[in-house]
Amino acid sequence: MIAASGFNPVRTGRNCRDSINMSKSTINDVARLAGVSIKTVSRVVNREAGVRDATREKVEKAIAELNYWPNQSARDLAASKAHLICLVYDDPSAYRLPSAGYIIRLQEGVLRVCRSHGYELLIHPCNYRDRQVGDELKVLIHRARPAGVVLAAPLSNFPKIVKAISATGTPFVRLSPGQKLTGERVVASNDRAFAAEMTCYLASLGHRRIAFITGHPKHKAVGHRFDGYRDGLKRSGLEFSERLVMAGDNSFGSGEAAAMTLLQRKQRPTAVFAANDDMAVGVLRVASRLGIPVPEQLSVAGCDDITLAEQVHPALTTIRQPFSTMAERASLMLVKGTEESEKPNGTVVVPGTLKIRESTGPAP
Amino acid sequence: MIAASGFNPVRTGRNCRDSINMSKSTINDVARLAGVSIKTVSRVVNREAGVRDATREKVEKAIAELNYWPNQSARDLAASKAHLICLVYDDPSAYRLPSAGYIIRLQEGVLRVCRSHGYELLIHPCNYRDRQVGDELKVLIHRARPAGVVLAAPLSNFPKIVKAISATGTPFVRLSPGQKLTGERVVASNDRAFAAEMTCYLASLGHRRIAFITGHPKHKAVGHRFDGYRDGLKRSGLEFSERLVMAGDNSFGSGEAAAMTLLQRKQRPTAVFAANDDMAVGVLRVASRLGIPVPEQLSVAGCDDITLAEQVHPALTTIRQPFSTMAERASLMLVKGTEESEKPNGTVVVPGTLKIRESTGPAP
């Protein structure tokens, strides 16, 4: 298939005509009206090269006149692959976590690519704690035959899930996986680097006792942030101390719990950096409850820039994760990978950006 | 098509066997292995009646052995309709509104139906301010040929959008439309009723000056809540006063603005009921800034039960909108409508439920 990077079936420039004419005309009708063969219409529709301008115009006119749109099922059948990208992520309704924003951003990213390349997006939330999840994904892929699969974190870290998808032979890209495998496509953000950056930022404000709340142990990418925290400490000439590290599990509640412990010490930290925003907001909540003014007496920073981060008071300093861009890049690899020559493996890193808001300030 | 209400292609009870065997076997292979005709395999796969048990078992065994899954494109082509439900909603990235939770819930609802009926979900956020949106939807429908379209609010209120979908002839269901048209399918929640209920609840706490912040004028369903507010006032024997009504636009910011005005009056209201949660949270924020304790000096209530409602401090009293259930019911109408005899129009009402949390209390 030649398929120029263009995508959508050609339509003459003018807007869709009144399509009261919903007569689902076929390529045959167009061919007849234009006085050419089916194949030629197909060529025009797919923007294949090698059609004389005059012919193309005739065909385009006929297409517009009949309000023709190719039948996707037939196309996919003939080309033996569906114009579909499948986005697989952790089911938000399984937890009660506010991961909605994360998912929406992922979807946005994939959708951008879909729109520009004539693909459709199939979404598939699933629950990794479900025993059957591997089979479920295989079935999905067998049924839908998508051009590729984008596997979002934290699912991208579960071997059984990766294996299941891999077994189908369908191209896939992992997002923010904890560890990389060889010969595999990955899009990640630089968690370690930006966590270090945040730590340095806090240190530069004069903080000396910077606590860290770790993420869910299964979520590897979040784990890298801990490494980044240590990097940042070292780079700022600060001592690492176990006492300043609390274990969290990415949830709001675990952030609260950690803060309860940290903030009630006689010598409490002057800054708390949480591995994600949910926990950071938990810290904020506890601080408010304990009457500790933020940022005057305590600086709080998170990671991810969830919607809530902006709405909470004081607005949370955090790191904006480029989720949507990551998903976009991943989808692009998939789309290109099938249209052009199969690309080899590759890792794309999309950088996150510091969002400094109100919850951080000079050390007291 | 006979198609029992069952859906997924039959698989023998046991789990998928090791499917290293990803050989994309076709119905032909199965037929050969089982020693029957293609058509018989098709019957078994589709759970059609009239296959002898012994034959069915032979076929199921062959299916399991070859790890066969029907090709969706081929199916859709032959049956001339795709097993797809299309969910169309307002693009959250177009605004900067935190509508992610809303969308995720809608998706959840549709997905439940998809899963149980062998459909897939196609999502299509779009921007109603875009001139081309009608054509865009027509193209989508022409291309994907979904079994039906679920049109979410606030999009369900725009005539040009409804018309465009209607013109394609594809069955569709509107969610929470502002006004109903005849001969049309609708799923709505009882906005007016529950807004009245909330108002009565506040009145029952002793509040006499209950303010209301209206929603975006274009969002009709939210408009009904204003009517409900007046109903509630009347039912509680309270006088309606223009002075207690502020115009909002569904955004956090507009909630803040309204609160700034309301709460700085010498005789401020003792309760504020906002037409949605975003605005209610805005009120909470302003109250905190002005040092007005909630709920001791001021009760605040919202509508929708967005994720944030639970996380904010104090947790927001609100009304849980049954978005996910609404989407589910809508999808069900679509799926049934195409599988069974075309159902006539109908309106389904799914009730919302009061969620009383910390932000409301007895009048001071």
Place this chain on the structure above:
DNA sequence: GTAGCGGTTGACAACGCTGTCAGGTTCATT
């Protein structure tokens, strides 16, 4: 013994498109 009738099965033609390949045109080159 035979017509008739459910119950069961298979042959075959779509479904609407793409890929392959051969055939036809056009045009510059010898």
Place this chain on the structure above:
DNA sequence: AATGAACCTGACAGCGTTGTCAACCGCTAC
């Protein structure tokens, strides 16, 4: 004027299902 080469175009065979319809089987009813 003949020879290619480059360019266009169309015939045709799938792609893997489902729908239609005819055929067959075994049995009951006459």
